[in-house]
Amino acid sequence: MFNFAFKYYTMNIPLSSYPRIVIIGGGFGGVSLAKKLSKKEVQVVLIDKNNYHTFQPLLYQVSTGGLEPDSIAYPLRKVLIGYDNFYFRLAEVENIDTAGKKLNTNIGDITYDYLVVATGSETNFFGNEEIEKNAMSMKSIPQSLNLRSLILENFEQALLTDDYHERDALMNFVIVGGGPTGVELAGALAEIKKGILPKDYPDLDTRRAQINIVQGGDCLLPGFSAQASKKAEDFLEKLGVQVWKGVRVTGYNGKTVTTKTDLKFDSAAVVWAAGVKGAIIPGLEGEGVAAGGNRINVNEFNQVIGHPEIFAIGDIACMATVDNPRGHPMVAQPAIQQGKLLGENLIKLVEHKAMKPFIYNDKGSMATIGRNKAVCDINKFRFQGVFAWFVWMFVHLFFLIGFRNRMVVFINWVYNYIRFDREARLIIRPFKRDYSQFKD
Amino acid sequence: MFNFAFKYYTMNIPLSSYPRIVIIGGGFGGVSLAKKLSKKEVQVVLIDKNNYHTFQPLLYQVSTGGLEPDSIAYPLRKVLIGYDNFYFRLAEVENIDTAGKKLNTNIGDITYDYLVVATGSETNFFGNEEIEKNAMSMKSIPQSLNLRSLILENFEQALLTDDYHERDALMNFVIVGGGPTGVELAGALAEIKKGILPKDYPDLDTRRAQINIVQGGDCLLPGFSAQASKKAEDFLEKLGVQVWKGVRVTGYNGKTVTTKTDLKFDSAAVVWAAGVKGAIIPGLEGEGVAAGGNRINVNEFNQVIGHPEIFAIGDIACMATVDNPRGHPMVAQPAIQQGKLLGENLIKLVEHKAMKPFIYNDKGSMATIGRNKAVCDINKFRFQGVFAWFVWMFVHLFFLIGFRNRMVVFINWVYNYIRFDREARLIIRPFKRDYSQFKD
Incomplete structure (x- = not known):
């Protein structure tokens, strides 16, 4: 060019x-x-x-x-x-x-x-090159856009196959890692499954779409209070997400996720959020x-x-x-x-003056799971649900840089909330994707 | 992946x-x-x-x-x-x-x-493969994003060279084609040169940035009224755009734009808007x-x-x-x-009924040149300036699909107008760019 x-x-x-x-x-x-x-x-x-x-x-x-x-x-x-x-x-x-x-x-x-x-x-892929090559991660804007395109492309592809194993795999999300990133992504995908997929894909049985979150440890949101962790799990399960705890993922060859146990997932969309x-x-x-x-x-x-x-x-x-x-x-x-x-x-x-040592002011942690559903641990206060969700939104708007960004994000949130919608479901890849990799 | x-x-x-x-x-x-x-x-x-x-x-x-x-x-x-x-x-x-x-x-x-x-x-590159390979076009969202990234990258690069020919070429825009696309792009670039570049690049002499619009025919906006065409040219010249009429571009090797005359442009950003x-x-x-x-x-x-x-x-x-x-x-x-x-x-x-023949209802043409500057030919009415600019905005908002899109576009326009700003100046390339092509 x-x-x-x-x-x-x-x-x-x-x-x-x-x-x-x-x-x-x-x-x-x-x-x-x-x-x-x-x-x-x-x-x-x-x-x-x-x-x-x-x-x-x-x-x-x-x-x-x-x-x-x-x-x-x-x-x-x-x-x-x-x-x-x-x-x-x-x-x-x-x-x-x-x-x-x-x-x-x-x-x-x-x-x-x-x-x-x-x-x-x-x-952090912990040295597993196979997973690094085949799984998606979500630490930058280009990576997030690639994941958005992949998710949408998978549903388009799912329409085209008569092999129901393949169709299920294309609609099977595996999120590895139960920290805030994994939990928030799982919740958002569950909302999409409920509110958007049936309307966008009337000719696909999107009830078969599955969202799995796989956590190596024995609870979601480690580092949060036990109460927040439990509630987040409840929220996810209410949204239909399959929560797998104490399961360590060992590999992903682009088709099948293997774990330390005999649990396996056939999936075309694996997101690695298990560590940084x-x-x-x-x-x-x-x-x-x-x-x-x-x-x-x-x-x-x-x-x-x-x-x-x-x-x-x-x-x-x-x-x-x-x-x-x-x-x-x-x-x-x-x-x-x-x-x-x-x-x-x-x-x-x-100016050759004495420096001040750093003391961390822990303002707490919060994660949103979906519509009206969030968990907050702020100082001694632990609260979950609608109020936590409003707090989460307010805090995120506050820390976002730029007045225009805040306005546009706020309007999108209001719109998405009222309309049960997410309109930026666009497959945009500024560099043309090489489709040959999809062929046998 | x-x-x-x-x-x-x-x-x-x-x-x-x-x-x-x-x-x-x-x-x-x-x-x-x-x-x-x-x-x-x-x-x-x-x-x-x-x-x-x-x-x-x-x-x-x-x-x-x-x-x-x-x-x-x-x-x-x-x-x-x-x-x-x-x-x-x-x-x-x-x-x-x-x-x-x-x-x-x-x-x-x-x-x-x-x-x-x-x-x-x-x-339409009219069969000129050299231009097709080296110039940018702007007919799709990925192409527009690539152009956005290129423009911004060029200014970043211009900071780094001590060769002033090279620096000028990196800040020299050549838009081939004087139709609405070329005119609107030239106007927008001129607004950026005036309002954003001096603030964003205080360590670069952005006064040397040039915007050229090269038109093969003898007027801009062919197909518009003579009055609109003349006024668009006035507007562009007031904004500091160099308007070249009656100049046919013959080639662009990635460095220099050649024309039928001995006029040449050294440029790292050539946009081809000369035909479809x-x-x-x-x-x-x-x-x-x-x-x-x-x-x-x-x-x-x-x-x-x-x-x-x-x-x-x-x-x-x-x-x-x-x-x-x-x-x-x-x-x-x-x-x-x-x-x-x-x-x-x-x-x-x-239903085996007779079809109705198509009769085109020509609603007219309009183009925006910059802040408060547009030209409209609507039926017998020809008007230019602030009112035309409001009409242009209203019509474009009306034809945009989707309530959320209209809202977000409207807010961006209001923000950009009040703040003399354009905040989406981001270099985003979901697929990593190969920087080796920039090396000698």
Whole structure:
């Protein structure tokens, strides 16, 4: 399509008399931090591989046609509009050269005085390459759009076959992982099965569509209160979702999901939501990286052990505390709070003042299961049902970036609620899909 | 990613005692026709290669970040909800077997009693393969999204080079074709240059960005009144667009646009809006197809010459009349009107009654150039400016399908107007882009 020959010479960021802070990643942590550094005597360079911030908690609504991708994404350049001495670069960081205090990226090198790693997390397949190849994950907007297209394509395909095993497999969803992502996706799919499929596919027996959620541990929503966990399971079962607990998935060859027991699922739509790991960048491996989770060990100032000029915040950072000996939960709140505090601390550091240690203010957890159904654990309060659902919506609208996004999401929710509908059920693949892979 | 092995057996459409009408294409024509056939004694099969209807007149707003793609697309299955005896199939038609009265598609064959070809049009490169390979076109949602990503990527790239020729080329837009699509796109890009680029790229001299519109003929908006054409040119020039008339583009190698004269443009973003042709399907070539335009000759009932059971409507149909000796203009109105009338005529045909000939009710033409700037030719009325701009918006909202789409588009327009903004400036490519093509 396009073959303009680019030559990358430099990142073209002018030297400044102020110290340069480079932030890798424009997620919750990176954006909260950048906002705090506005109008300070520092130069800030924000690097991201996308030109937008993604509101990850609502990705499952993109996958299920409830929201447009554009309304949960926000241009990163717009976040920085009006900030002096700020630079954004669309780039992938390839390596951190801690000795030379610089980054190697696909668009050239850049030096830093202070570096903040806020790369977030990626799906953890625990080394199972077969599952990685065949299952879908849902950590980014392109992945969510691919899942949306796959779900819709599967129903179109189910119409075409006379083999009822194949038809059932095409309508059989297996969600691996019973955390908030898995639970919310299962609930949304159950609502679609009830409200949309019978109308959209009158010539298909969509009652045979099944939604399975498979959890390795013995309860859904680990980390939530026992009450929330139990209620979420009740809600899902009322919606017709099959909840499998204590079942560990061992493989998926693109046709059949195998487990540690003799339980098997034939499925054409397997979503892997069973774990995340820090999105590590080469260069900090050694002592910095916590075993197993791919997270970077930091002290109470989010400083990487052994590198006082390097910080890590959010999902990628592992700050062991008494309450959270294996680091804070990999969700939005620790990232936002660490970003804000680090903003203040970096200014203190530049001014040779003492930094303030991070103390996590756990605002609780919530998950929505479906129409009028959510569970909330907020401080000592545990509540479920309609009120929890309203709280969930309010909180998500509040944390969404951008006035227009909030308005569009709100209108979609009102519309979907009143009409029992989800209109963004579109198969859109900007690059043409290769259908040959579907042939025998 | 996904390797479920599909075996296509059949389209799985049951035989009915009613005659079967197969419609190829869910654009303005196909949808208008389908709506008219609801609750009639016919079986209707609608085939489209997308599962959604595209509101093509607003594609340029998707390309320029003003609207989300999902708000100008509408699920075709939802159009048909509640219609009895209707079937939708996501398929590409490969051939029309007129002798066997059946279609060959990528998901199997299907017979028809009556066939309606409503495949619309595609970009016409007039056989120039070099331009086809290197220029962007804007006839579908994936194409519009690719153009949006390309525009944004070019500005990101422009930041990185020290070669000012290259930087200028990356910020140099060449729009080939001065019809409504070219004019509307040029205007939107000019608004972006004025309102968004200086804020988004403070470290880039975006005053050097140029928008060129190149028209082979001697006026913009051919087919409009001389007054509208002149005013559109004034509007564009006021917005800083360079208007080149009487210039025929001969090539584009991915770097340089060549013309019949010695005028050249170095550009990394060339949009080809210089022509469309009917999206022909093999099988009707012979006498049915009009020379040059790839359109199918039809009589006053939209019946294909020599095939009384085959009809063509909309862009693909060429109905020569006194007012339009080379067929009606390839825009939405003739398609909608022909679709509605054919719906009535097909029922008449089934009931052995006389069909009604098509008479085009020309409702006029309009194009928007930018904020408060549009031109309208409606019957004898020619008006331009703010009022025309309101009329343009009202008409487009009216013809958009779906209440939610209208609401979301309306809110975006109000927001964009008040804030001088376009927030959907996101580089989203669901399939990972191969960056190696950018390297030398």
